Amino acid sequence: MQAKNYVYKIDARDRIISISPEWVTFAEAxxxxxxxxxxxxxxxxxxLYGAEAVHVYQALLRRLRQEECLLTVPFRCDSPGIRRYLQMVMQPFPDHAVEFVCTILREEPRDEVALLNPATQRDDRFIVMCGWCKKVQTSEWVExxxxxxxxxxxDQPRLPHITHGVCPRCKHTLLSQYY
Incomplete structure (x- = not known):
């Protein structure tokens, strides 16, 4: 079975100019x-949420456009009942557009995690989740x-909102390998 690609493309001003039918189906699901x-x-x-996550993406896009090279970045895109391990290939174009091709490498079912359900009732607190590995910041970064x-x-009646950051391990990997 061939893996599906979930594709979107941005222009030189970082505006989303196209999304693939597979991307739409995935979003709806x-x-x-x-x-x-x-x-x-x-x-x-x-x-994108979280200043640090935005900073890393900006650094990656800057390098990609300057060096006109492909970047392949591992990341996770979990749902309440599934851990998803993906890779994203970022390809620059001469007009400074960038295409993002995301492919699911593997999925692991798990018990539903209410914290990851967008329909869950939230309070005014926030927790930080790494935008790449999906670990959550406590005294250390954990699943x-x-x-x-x-x-x-x-035991909380309402759960905190999730904002995104970058754990030290992912930040080191992304910025040392890709920048």
């Missing part, structure tokens, strides 16, 4: 039915299930 209509024409930066235990979230 993951409770983001309105996302495809809202995404086209919008800034890539309006879809979401462990973070729920350490942060005593299992």
């Amino acid at each position: 993951n409770q983001a039915a309105d996302l495809p209509r809202a995404v086209l024409g919008s800034s890539l930066w309006s879809h 979401v299930e462990e973070a729920i235990i350490r942060l005593h979230l299992f």
Whole structure:
């Protein structure tokens, strides 16, 4: 079975100019039915959260466009019941557009994690999740299930919002290998 590619492309001003049908299907299957209509024409930066995550993406795009090289970046895109391990190939074009081709390498089913469900009731707190490996910051960076235990979230009527950062391991890997 051939792996599906989930593709989107940005122009030189970092506006999303195309998304593949597979990307749309994936978004709809993951409770983001309105996302495809809202995404086209919008800034890539309006879809990334956390200053540190934005900084790393900006650094990667700068290098990519200057050196006109392909970058392959591992990352995770988890849902409440599935851990997904992906790779993203970033390809520059002469007009400074960039195409992002994301491929699922493997999936691991798991018990539903309410913290990852967009429909979960939230309070005014925030926790930081690495935008690449999906580990959550506690006294150290740990998998979401462990973070729920350490942060005593299992007995809370409402859960915190998730914002994205970059754990030290991913930051080192991304910036040393790709920048």
